[in-house]
Amino acid sequence: MSSRTLPLLFINLGGEMLYILDQRLRAQNIPPDKAKKVMNDIITTMFNKKFLEELFKPQELYSKKALRTVFDRLAHASIMRLNQASMDKLYDLMTMAFKYQVLLCPRPRDLLLVSFNHMDAIKDFVKEAPTILGQVDETYQQLIEIYTPLSSGEFQLIRQTLLIFFQDMHIRVSIFLKDKVQNSNGRFVLPTTGIFSCNGEEVSRVQFPSGGNYSSALRQGSLEMFGDRVIKLGTNMYSVSRPVETHMSGASKNSGQNSKMTTPNPLAKEELNMLARLMGGLEVQKAGNTDNGFRVNLFATDEEEEEALMSRPDELSYRVLNIQATKDQQSDAALARIMGEFSEQGDPAPDTNSSKGDDLLAMMDMM
Amino acid sequence: MYHKEKSIQIKNSASALYNNLSVLRIAPRSITYFTVVHANTVSIISASWDGLNYSHRQLQSKEPNVATSTSLIMQAAWCILRSRELLVLTSQKGIQMYEADGSIMVYWHALEAPETPTAQAVFARGIAAVKENYVCVGLSSGGILVFDIPSKGDNIILCEMLEEHKESVTDMASECSGSQECIADMVSADDSGTLCVWKSGEESQLLNKITGFDMGCSSVKLWKGTVVAGYGTGQIRLYEAVTGILHAEVNAHARWIYSLDIAPFSGLLLSAAEDSFVRVWHLALTPESNSMEISHMYNECVTDTQICGAKFCDGDGYAFAVTGYDLGEIIRYTQT
Numbered sequence: 134m135s136s137r138t139l140p141l142l143f144i145n146l147g148g149e150m151l152y153i154l155d156q157r158l159r160a161q162n163i164p165p166d167k168a169k170k171v172m173n174d175i176i177t178t179m180f181n182k183k184f185l186e187e188l189f190k191p192q193e194l195y196s197k198k199a200l201r202t203v204f205d206r207l208a209h210a211s212i213m214r215l216n217q218a219s220m221d222k223l224y225d226l227m228t229m230a231f232k233y234q235v236l237l238c239p240r241p242r243d244l245l246l247v248s249f250n251h252m253d254a255i256k257d258f259v260k261e262a263p264t265i266l267g268q269v270d271e272t273y274q275q276l277i278e279i280y281t282p283l284s285s286g287e288f289q290l291i292r293q294t295l296l297i298f299f300q301d302m303h304i305r306v307s308i309f310l311k312d313k314v315q316n317s318n319g320r321f322v323l324p325t326t327g328i329f330s331c332n333g334e335e336v337s338r339v340q341f342p343s344g345g346n347y348s349s350a351l352r353q354g355s356l357e358m359f360g361d362r363v364i365k366l367g368t369n370m371y372s373v374s375r376p377v378e379t380h381m382s383g384a385s386k387n388s389g390q391n392s393k394m395t396t397p398n399p400l401a402k403e404e405l406n407m408l409a410r411l412m413g414g415l416e417v418q419k420a421g422n423t424d425n426g427f428r429v430n431l432f433a434t435d436e437e438e439e440e441a442l443m444s445r446p447d448e449l450s451y452r453v454l455n456i457q458a459t460k461d462q463q464s465d466a467a468l469a470r471i472m473g474e475f476s477e478q479g480d481p482a483p484d485t486n487s488s489k490g491d492d493l494l495a496m497m498d499m500m
Numbered sequence: 501m502y503h504k505e506k507s508i509q510i511k512n513s514a515s516a517l518y519n520n521l522s523v524l525r526i527a528p529r530s531i532t533y534f535t536v537v538h539a540n541t542v543s544i545i546s547a548s549w550d551g552l553n554y555s556h557r558q559l560q561s562k563e564p565n566v567a568t569s570t571s572l573i574m575q576a577a578w579c580i581l582r583s584r585e586l587l588v589l590t591s592q593k594g595i596q597m598y599e600a601d602g603s604i605m606v607y608w609h610a611l612e613a614p615e616t617p618t619a620q621a622v623f624a625r626g627i628a629a630v631k632e633n634y635v636c637v638g639l640s641s642g643g644i645l646v647f648d649i650p651s652k653g654d655n656i657i658l659c660e661m662l663e664e665h666k667e668s669v670t671d672m673a674s675e676c677s678g679s680q681e682c683i684a685d686m687v688s689a690d691d692s693g694t695l696c697v698w699k700s701g702e703e704s705q706l707l708n709k710i711t712g713f714d715m716g717c718s719s720v721k722l723w724k725g726t727v728v729a730g731y732g733t734g735q736i737r738l739y740e741a742v743t744g745i746l747h748a749e750v751n752a753h754a755r756w757i758y759s760l761d762i763a764p765f766s767g768l769l770l771s772a773a774e775d776s777f778v779r780v781w782h783l784a785l786t787p788e789s790n791s792m793e794i795s796h797m798y799n800e801c802v803t804d805t806q807i808c809g810a811k812f813c814d815g816d817g818y819a820f821a822v823t824g825y826d827l828g829e830i831i832r833y834t835q836t
Contacts, residue, residue: 136620241732286667286668286692300513300515300826322804325777
């Protein structure tokens with residue numbers, strides 16, 4: 134449907150990922166300098182210029198699997214490692230959080246405010262790193278340019294496209310269950326009281342019996358680079374004292390339909406296109422290669438993590454396709470372009486005689 | 501006024517698309533067909549009136565070229581014509597027309613799509629049967645295609661393209677009262693809320709254009725010369741079709757309206773929105789002022805469901821059916 138959906142999907146899921154990682158890094162008492170490096174590295178990768186150029190081109194959404202692969206790579210763009218169960222949980226949390234935001238935003242245009250809440254938070258994460266901040270600001274500008282002129286109908290089409298992407302996902306998230314915004318069957322609670330979706334003067338109020346209780350609309354949030362977004366959807370809901378948790382077992386009856394969307398199809402390889410290749414090229418730091426590497430766990434203990442991996446229902450498995458980017462001729466070209474991009478950013482150009490893989494690794498080390 | 505009946509399970513949940521439920525009542529066989537869109541598939545359910553027999557069928561959006569990604573379906577609706585019923589599917593790739601039970605595809609119209617995706621999405625949306633032998637389908641470009649349907653066979657002819665809308669067509673409807681006196685016999689709506697009122701036929705004629713207010717009109721109906729339009733603001737507006745005079749405006753829902761339907765014999769109006777409410781209204785023409793009045797009759801909350809489809813199951817509005825985003829069932833309500 135809408136060919137303008139992918140950038141918003143990526144930025145908002147990325148924003149949710151950063152909230153969760155930030156919370157876990159603090160909860161596991163990772164030294165601040167290492168934690169900072171992880172956040173900075175991931176944000177740098179997320180807002181890589183070439184990558185975003187690809188992202189902002191009008192296109193259909195990628196398959197769930199392709200997108201999951203992208204986020205696998207993104208989460209591992211630094212010295213932090215997540216094992217399979219933690220990565221699954223991270224992705225579940227990200228997707229359910231953004232699904233909630235898409236579903237609950239009163240007006241389709243509010244999707245932009247949700248995105249800006251994420252962008253504002255990302256800027257705050259890198260406020261001490263001017264180079265990265267510049268990268269993020271550039272994307273901010275792009276979002277404003279592309280999305281503010283769109284009509285309400287076009288935003289509704291984007292929203293409907295996102296809702297199809299998230300359809301039949303009913304993973305229960307403890308933070309939502311505790312806040313009573315999600316039911317035990319995995320469906321989100323829709324309030325029948327609250328605010329109207331549109332601005333306008335209330336002429337006279339006629340109450341329909343049990344027809345809900347609504348008050349007049351909120352004012353429109355700021356669509357500028359700085360400003361009050363008014364709505365809270367898309368802001369950080371995690372803190373150290375509010376851990377991240379999901380309940381996989383007993384996910385609603387519809388969860389089985391997930392598998393249909395994730396079963397391999399003959400075009401899967403085709404779908405893992407430029408986007409995934411670009412991202413694939415960016416995963417260069419192997420945990421073993423560096424003394425600084427560490428592992429983050431999204432569960433309370435390692436035992437719990439292991440158990441989650443074993444007990445994860447099959448239909449929720451993403452069966453991530455590993456892309457061997459460096460073995461792919463075509464992506465070599467893509468890698469070369471990214472490398473060019475990195476050297477333009479003012480980092481000293483690495484020795485061009487060594488192999489491409491090493492170059493990129495060296496460059497990432499220097500960042 | 502209504503009570504909940506046993507709901508019908510569907511194999512795939514409904515997608516969040518405007519007017520995502522269509523109902524066809526086949527009296528001679530005592531069955532009712534329902535259809536709901538799920539991403540790139542359409543579920544067709546036939547339910548016998550005694551509630552004992554249900555049969556399911558799935559249709560996929562046909563791909564003229566397998567190399568492209570799967571195309572999403574925007575709408576599925578039955579078109580009742582003089583001597584036949586057709587099931588019409590609109591998608592990102594084109595328009596498919598099936599025999600009413602979905603068994604045979606009788607026509608395929610491909611949309612012209614650019615090689616590389618453009619910022620402007622390409623799709624067809626908005627389906628209406630007009631004047632016994634025409635099926636009209638709206639396009640994302642704002643155009644409306646008019647197809648001439650023979651009484652049988654597959655010799656369907658594209659006879660004209662109407663270009664009045666500047667934005668994507670959202671919904672279309674024909675005069676449903678059956679009255680021959682009404683000059684206007686078709687209405688179309690778009691993303692900017694603009695309504696076009698037509699006298700359709702061999703050469704369709706634009707009778708009136710009612711400009712919107714930059715808020716999409718997602719569902720539209722035409723009854724006894726009155727246009728009933730539901731908007732993204734949750735409002736319902738009643739316009740005299742030919743003159744464009746506004747008869748009534750109701751702040752009917754707190755969120756985006758997804759579906760309207762009219763029971764032509766009783767003048768009942770059904771509205772459903774993302775606010776999880778489905779409401780029943782009564783429309784009446786007051787002879788003195790010759791204007792249409794609307795009154796609230798009934799409402800029902802489908803808890804935690806953003807409703808995307810709601811339709812009366814008969815011409816009197818004795819029963820109606822509802823479905824919503826992520827919901828794997830069609831819920832039915834019957835008058836008590």
